[in-house]
Amino acid sequence: MNDPAFARTRENGTEFGSIANSGKLLRSALGPMLFKAKDSKLTSRLVKVMGQIKNLDSVSVRGARNVAVGLSNSMAVPMLEGFDFNARATMGSVLNAAIAVDVVTGVLSLSSFDPLQQVRSADGATHFSLQAGFLKLDFATEAFELTQSEEVIYPLVPGVITPVLTPSAVPTLSGTGFHVLLIEFFQEINGVKYLLNNGAFNVLNLVKMS
Numbered sequence: 001m002n003d004p005a006f007a008r009t010r011e012n013g014t015e016f017g018s019i020a021n022s023g024k025l026l027r028s029a030l031g032p033m034l035f036k037a038k039d040s041k042l043t044s045r046l047v048k049v050m051g052q053i054k055n056l057d058s059v060s061v062r063g064a065r066n067v068a069v070g071l072s073n074s075m076a077v078p079m080l081e082g083f084d085f086n087a088r089a090t091m092g093s094v095l096n097a098a099i100a101v102d103v104v105t106g107v108l109s110l111s112s113f114d115p116l117q118q119v120r121s122a123d124g125a126t127h128f129s130l131q132a133g134f135l136k137l138d139f140a141t142e143a144f145e146l147t148q149s150e151e152v153i154y155p156l157v158p159g160v161i162t163p164v165l166t167p168s169a170v171p172t173l174s175g176t177g178f179h180v181l182l183i184e185f186f187q188e189i190n191g192v193k194y195l196l197n198n199g200a201f202n203v204l205n206l207v208k209m210s
Contacts, residue, residue, distance in 0.1 A: 133181075
């Protein structure tokens with residue numbers, strides 16, 4: 001544990017533990033929404049991205065580089081923006097509509113679109129829902145706060161909709177802002193809507209960071 005010959009190994013191990021913890025922190029912070037849309041390899045995919053962001057830390061000494069400092073680099077944002085928490089159902093493969101984000105209020109506004117033409121749903125789906133999340137997360141202190149909009153359910157029928165999703169409140173904590181969109185699919189049988197295939201086709205996308 002103290003042999004100088006293994007100094008690099010110890011430093012690498014410390015930094016790996018740090019980025020793994022950062023990935024876990026983001027997953028925990030998004031817990032209520034993440035539970036509905038994730039894949040089996042999410043942990044490793046997120047650790048990979050967190051490692052890239054950690055490498056942008058040009059201030060801390062080797063062995064102490066971390067995600068909190070790396071995020072201050074402007075190159076970090078493109079590494080996370082657009083991240084899909086469920087690789088089986090990515091935003092680009094499911095929804096063809098422009099999304100505007102108000103980074104102050106967390107409101108997500110989708111351009112007018114026809115669900116039947118611009119939403120790629122799984123066989124058997126009769127409805128889909130949209131929900132916005134506004135997360136503030138401080139990787140240094142590990143404090144976080146998540147607010148969500150109401151879940152709005154739409155039928156998969158012809159017709160144009162223009163959804164506006166407003167979180168219940170603006171997080172009061174300081175830190176990095178994460179604006180996410182959750183899409184869930186349902187099958188209605190005798191007036192009851194059932195989640196389709198245990199959420200395998202649900203989307204959770206990191207639309208914007210602020």
